[in-house]
Amino acid sequence: MSEKKPSLGLRLYAILAYAYIYLPILLLIVFSFNTQKINVRWEGFTLHWYNELFRDQDVLLATRNTLLIAFISTLLSTIIGTLAALALQRYRFPGYTVAESILYIPVIIPEVVMGISLLVFFSLLNFRLGLTTITLAHIAFNIPFVTLVVRARLHGFDKSIEEAAMDLGANWLITFWRVTLPTIMPGVLAGALLAFTLSLDDYVITYFTAGPGSTTLPLRVFSMVRFAVTPEVNALSALWIFTVFVVLVIGQVVQRKQA
């Protein structure tokens, strides 16, 4: 569609729609600085809730767990998923369609079903639920998304530069390391970023695969919202939103530069 000056009505609608999307989040942030504890009524500015937050051992532990799980699952799923993307985009082999359809499963399966099936699986194997099981589960749901993103990047890849490298005497390992990988790197990074955010954000699957002592931030926020709504939740949310925003902007800038 080409651009065309939208009617006044449509423009007003768009403003309202963006307000609808952003207002709840802005209010959330504003009230993290409020002195009043119970009512959502503005009384005065304070940083008290942020202070509370940084002394909350549960929150700190949850942050550590979340980051640990996100880093490990991102690293492994990016490696595994990138290999799969290379295989599917470059080669034809027996089992191709099977592999491709397996990769679609997490897109079409309800999260709660994936969560309980992993719970069943781990308990049947007598696996202690905890950080390891959460990480294993995160890798599983991240692989397909990484593959999807990297494949999209490989789509326009010019194979002749690889052949040129081979002709000039590079073996396949050197060719991959010096030619292929640098070319697909933006796609790999985009896939990794997606995996990282999906892992940070996941509640449902983490909920079913978590055990004692392996609380993550989404689990922590859930129980805070459920049992004691204080501006401390607002402060935690505000910090989270801020972090995500910074990461997103950095991601955009990096992608722009490489494109």
Place this chain on the structure above:
Amino acid sequence: MQDKINQRTDYRAPFLLRRLQEDPRSQGMALISPTFFYLIVFMILPLVLVVILSLLTRGPYGNVVYRLNLQNYSRLMDSLYLRILWYSLEVAALTSVFTILIGYPLAYYIARAPRNQRSLLLFLILVPFWTNFIIRIYAWIMILRTQGLLNTLLLNLGIIKIPLEMLYTPTAVLIGMVYEFLPFMVLPLYTSLEKIENAQMEAAADLGARPWQVFLRVTFPLSIPGMIAGSILVFIPAMGMFVVPDLMGGAKTILVGNLIRNQFLTARDWPFGSAASMLLLVLTLVVTLLYTRKAGFGEELLV
């Protein structure tokens, strides 16, 4: 014994390596195998276990009795559970409808915006989506609570005398779901609207169609694939959702997702919970197939 194994691997390794270097089919299989095995073990196998579990029975102490039967499935046909199922379908369908109603004009607006602004406008839709979804629910809890923002505002303006009960109602669940899933609808709608050639719309206009006729007869039909993709992306997670009803719905609103969760974590009837999961899975697959049969699996689904 150990020597024998070593000998064999010694003997085979060079051959495998040679094959890997020369045969592209083996290369492809080598590259896919980590994904293949990982997903077989951590995705397919668990699902198979749930299928088997759904055919077994719960013992008296929450244990599992190994006797194959269809008891759990016939129990699901009880009117209590059918009502939960129907209600979940209703909520998921309503969520899809409302995200279309809110998202369509927005996607249309973005598709018509100046080219250099489009990615920014889309990015702005996505930013809240990247923040944790429980935080987004919490934002609405803060607004809808009895001592929440909306009640405070209405009381101060003198519109109401006593606070309204807005949270912990079915409407609150719907508000939460729609807010949660809106980006899933806007993105595919935008993709399909953006692709429409201007020439098609101009041709219609040249042939005497009024602007609203151009929209109804050209633009709208061409955007249906996006709407279908969006509906699937909203419907599937909405069907299995249990967090929004948990936090915003109070005790009365139970969706299939809550039923499954409860069977696994509070009632400890895993076989019955497994049967309910299978039913949910089949239902979402059927709905997805029905939706896609007309449109075909478009690339819209993969944005």
